[in-house]
Amino acid sequence: MAVKIGLLGLGTVGTGTAQILLDPTGRNPLLEEITISKVGVRSPDKPRQVELSEGVITTDLESIVNDPEIAIVVELLGGLEPARSLILQAIANKKHVVTANKAVIARYGDEIYEAANEAGVYVLLEAAVGGGIPIIKPLKQSLGANRIVSIIGIINGTTNYILTKMTSDGADFGEVLAEAQQLGYAEADPTADVDGLDAADKIAILASLGFAGRVKREDIYCEGIREISATDITYAEQLGFVIKLLAIAQGTEGENSQQLELRVHPTLVPKNHPLASINGVYNAVLVEGKPLGQVMFFGPGAGAGPTASAVVSDIMNIVAILKSSGTNNNLDPLLSCVHQHFCQITPIEAINTRFYARFLTKDLPGVIGYLGTTFGDHQVSLESVVQIGFQGELAEIVVVTHYVREGNFNTALDEIRNLEAIDSIPSIVRVL
Amino acid sequence: MAVKIGLLGLGTVGTGTAQILLDPTGRNPLLEEITISKVGVRSPDKPRQVELSEGVITTDLESIVNDPEIAIVVELLGGLEPARSLILQAIANKKHVVTANKAVIARYGDEIYEAANEAGVYVLLEAAVGGGIPIIKPLKQSLGANRIVSIIGIINGTTNYILTKMTSDGADFGEVLAEAQQLGYAEADPTADVDGLDAADKIAILASLGFAGRVKREDIYCEGIREISATDITYAEQLGFVIKLLAIAQGTEGENSQQLELRVHPTLVPKNHPLASINGVYNAVLVEGKPLGQVMFFGPGAGAGPTASAVVSDIMNIVAILKSSGTNNNLDPLLSCVHQHFCQITPIEAINTRFYARFLTKDLPGVIGYLGTTFGDHQVSLESVVQIGFQGELAEIVVVTHYVREGNFNTALDEIRNLEAIDSIPSIVRVL
Incomplete structure (x- = not known):
């Protein structure tokens, strides 16, 4: 007996999903x-790139x-509402749910997971x-x-495309953003992408799976790429780095318990690091575990075909379970969400990281000494201080x-900002 | 109720597996x-790095x-026998099997899969x-x-370590092999690794999963890295390539049916290809699908910790199914092996590929013309002909x-070999 599914949404991903399902050979x-x-x-009445039987399409x-x-209900609407309410209603009706909606999750x-556990249904979200990169299921299983x-x-993918293009062309953010918008790689309102909000949604999900605890979305420190300039990319390059927007979840030993650092920000990545060579709209996720070491998953992070591939894999996963299990079974503990506590997130002020900072100064010799002393007073030890160029009268x-x-x-x-000889501090970027 | 497992073998991977299971926090x-x-x-009586309760260890x-x-029986003996017989006996007794044994599979x-399907048990083999790279389950699910x-x-990993080292040090095969043997990266008898047999076992398994058909191990064309010289690595580098031992499974449209190219051989890989930067003992698998595009899985391809991570993930997978399903269920069609037919493998003579070939010749101008003509007579079109150096009196x-x-x-x-002016053809390597 065929398993019947309902699709919510027939945009690019919905269309891609239907195309796979209608052409199984x-x-x-x-x-x-x-x-x-x-x-x-x-x-x-909108024209569609997929042929569905009569009566299948509905606005209800x-x-x-x-x-x-x-x-199985497949939610591909995006956005918070009505997606959230429809997912909850489907669960209440004991339907399994497949979704690509990072914002809602x-x-x-x-x-959603409390309701799903109570109803005994799966909510899968590989996409x-x-x-198209398999990352959710590998983390779980x-x-x-x-x-x-x-x-x-x-x-x-949008910010990685922009940063890659800025690096290869020496172009500035605004210029490349406009071009990305024309090519359809960035939306008319690019906020969710360029300010890191989309990446923060996603790392919330990955962290929750990897560190087996719930994550409050508002606890994630989030900084976008608007302030990254061509100048910084050039300097980073000279120092052996590329600049990438990274989403980072890292376990640390807190005073009383396991803590989690959770943050999205532009980062100087050493050129020989596996993530340094991930360019364009490609995505990659590097997971380090004990005793595993590092594994990396790489592939197309967006697009109709890749995303539909992930959506359909979730549908197949549920269908396989439905076909193999009898009735009245429990949920597979690896595929459902069993953790109940919240992860303790380290405040951003308390994390340990390296920094790159660029200063514009008036009095060069005096300033270098002052920087060293002031940083030293606050237990900041410097790896390198480089006088790298001039901008007009100001030394960089x-x-x-x-x-x-x-x-x-x-x-x-x-303290340094208050010094007369400091004109400005145009950029501060964390270093991996 | 705890699920009881039995381990066959307590070598490095067996020890790593036991260490994870005994330390779950x-x-x-x-x-x-x-x-x-x-x-x-x-x-x-051998000393072990893991403490097991009395009576657990047996020679029976x-x-x-x-x-x-x-x-669940976890087979970590390696080799063909008694591994095969014990796996079959476990299956006959309706036990699930987890194995890291590529040679047997x-x-x-x-x-093994026919017996498993009949008995209604799983045989999982992520390791x-x-x-430690999740690749089997992603391919299935x-x-x-x-x-x-x-x-x-x-x-x-062994051959990739050797080729990486030959590339970075300009050293010859024999030299680096001896060093790899000292470091424990190559075995005393390196045949299975350096002649490509281990890679052939593994691509047989991946191809069978990806192309949903059984594969006869002896159908796989297999060529190792013994003949690769420092000279060829240098020339490849100048032409924009690195040399890697690749295992390739590729679907092609045959005259009557879907055919499969299946081969292991040293290959010139363009430097900007994702596989070109996989160095040392690391492994990577690049999968291309429609509509997915390319995804790559990268990580440690061997070692106690990584391999044990994969073994334990399989054990957990079965335990999760045992705990969630009732009795008398069918096998999950995504996790079991459902295909019955054999893939049709294209003979190596019939595949289409690019070649790199190095000639030592006596009469330079005459030979270049002759090469072009002879290749042309056989529908071989040349992308480049480069006179690249001299070895004594001979032009290369x-x-x-x-x-x-x-x-x-x-x-x-x-035909070319028979020409008086051709001294020898020291190397022929396929190009990706």
């Missing part, structure tokens, strides 16, 4: 046992999550992070034998620190 | 529900596969390919929505072809 035979029963859309989204014949994962040390990802000094407590670094910077 | 809570019931070894391997209390997968186009891997000419049918290239070479 040469793919896994399990696809032949899946029927698209209903597809919910806003505009029923609620009729899909309430349809007793539908076993990062904010309401809590509520929510890294597009393949890496669980490990103590996870860190998860570091380039998980926003670049400093790279050793690992420092972020709070100490900031206190030192506040 | 901070890992997936499912590990706490697994008990090591028996461990079969050859030498019971059959008592493990016949123990009615044991639900590549040769007897057929027999058999790519050590996450990429099944795709039509797989190709699977290309660097899946033997390097040729890179466009895509050619391998059989045509060989026929042309046979």
Whole structure:
């Protein structure tokens, strides 16, 4: 007996998903046992790139999550509402859910997984992070034998495209953003991407899986790439780095318990680091575990085909379980969400990191001494101080620190800012 | 109720596996529900790096596969026998099997999966390919929505270490092999690694999963790295390539049906290709699918910790299914082996590839013309002909072809070999 599914949304990913399901030849035979029963859309008369049987398309989204014949609801609407309410309604009706919606899961994962556990249904979300890259299921199923040390990802294709282009062309942010918008790599309102919000949604999900605890989305420190200049990219290059927007989840031993550092920000990445060569719209996630060591997952982080590949893999996963298990089974503990506590997130001031900072100064010899002394007073030890160029009358000094407590670094910077000889501090970027 | 497992073998991987299972804190809570019931070894008095309860260690391997209390048998003996017989006996006793044994699965997968399907048990083998890299489960579960186009891997750490070292040090094969043997990266008898046999076992397994058909191990064309010289690595470098031992499975449209190219050989890889930067003992597998595009999995391809991580993930996977499903269920079609037919393998003479060939010649101007004509007579079109150096009196000419049918290239070479002006053809390497 075929398993009936309902799709919410028929945009690019929805269309890609339907195209795979309607053309199973040469793919896994399990696809032949899946029927698209209903597809919910806003505009029923819009031309579509996929041919659906008559009566399949509807504008009544609620009729899909309430349809007793539908076993799996596939939510591809994006955005918070009505996605959240429809997911919850589907769960209440004991339907399994597949979603690509990182924003809803990062904010309401809590509520959604509690409801799903109670109803005994799965909520799978492989497509929510890294597009077509298998990363959610490997974290759940393949890496669980490990103590996870860190998860570091380039998980926003738009910003990686912009930074790659800025690096290759020596162009400035605004210029490349406009071009990315024209090419369809960036949205008209690019906020979610360039300010790091999308990456923060995604690292919230990965951290929650890797470190087995819930994550409050608002606890994630988040800094975008608007302030990155061509100048900094050039200086970084000279120092042996490329600049990437990284999403970082890292376990640290707190005073009383396991703590988690959770942050999204532009980062100087050493050129020989595996993430340094991930360019363009590609995504990559580097997971370090004990005793595993480092593994990296790399691939297309967005796009109709890759994302649909991940969506369909989740559908197949549920269908496989439905076909192999009897009724009245418990949820597979590796595929469901069993943790209940919240991770303790280290405040950004308390993290230890290295910094790159660029200063514009008037009085060069005096300033170098002063920088050293002031940083030293606040336990900030410098790895290098380089006078790297001039901008008009002003000398440009670049400093790279050793690992420092972020709070100490900031206190030192506040003092330095007040010095008469310091014209400005145009950039501060963390170093991996 | 804890699930009882029996380990066959307590070498490096067996020890790593036991260490994870005996120290579950901070890992997936499912590990706490697994008990090591028996461990079969050859030498019971050997000192071990893991503390097992009294009575757990036994030299009677059959008592493990016949123990009615044991639900999962973990085979970490390596080699063909007694591994094969013990696996089959465990299956006959309706025990699930986890194995890291690529040699047994590549040769007897057929027999083993038929028995497993009949008995209704799983045989999982994540550790058999790519050590700690999750690749088997992603191929089964996450990429099944795709039509797989190709699977290309660097899946033997020993040869990758040797080639990397030859490249960085300009050293010759024999020299680096001796060093690798001292460091424990190569075995005293390096045949399985350096002649490509281990990689062939592994690509047989990956191809079978990706292309959903059984593979006859003896159909795989296999060429090792003994003939690769420092000279060729240098020339490859000048032409923009690095030399890697690749295992390649590639679908092609045959005259009547879907065909599969399946081969292991040293290959010139363009420097900007994702596999070109995989160095040392690391492994990587690049999978291309439609509509997915390319994804790459990268990580430590061997070693106690990484391999044990994969072994334990398989054990956890089975335990999760045992705990969630009722009794009398069917096998999950994504985790079991459902295909029955054999893939049709294209003979090596019929594949299309590019070639790099190095000639030592006496009469330079005459030979270049002759090479062009003879290759042309056999539909071999040349991308470049470079006179690249001298060895004593002999001129060294390097040729890179466009895509050619391998059989045509060989026929042309046979003619060229007979020319008086050709001293020898020291190297022929395929180009990706």
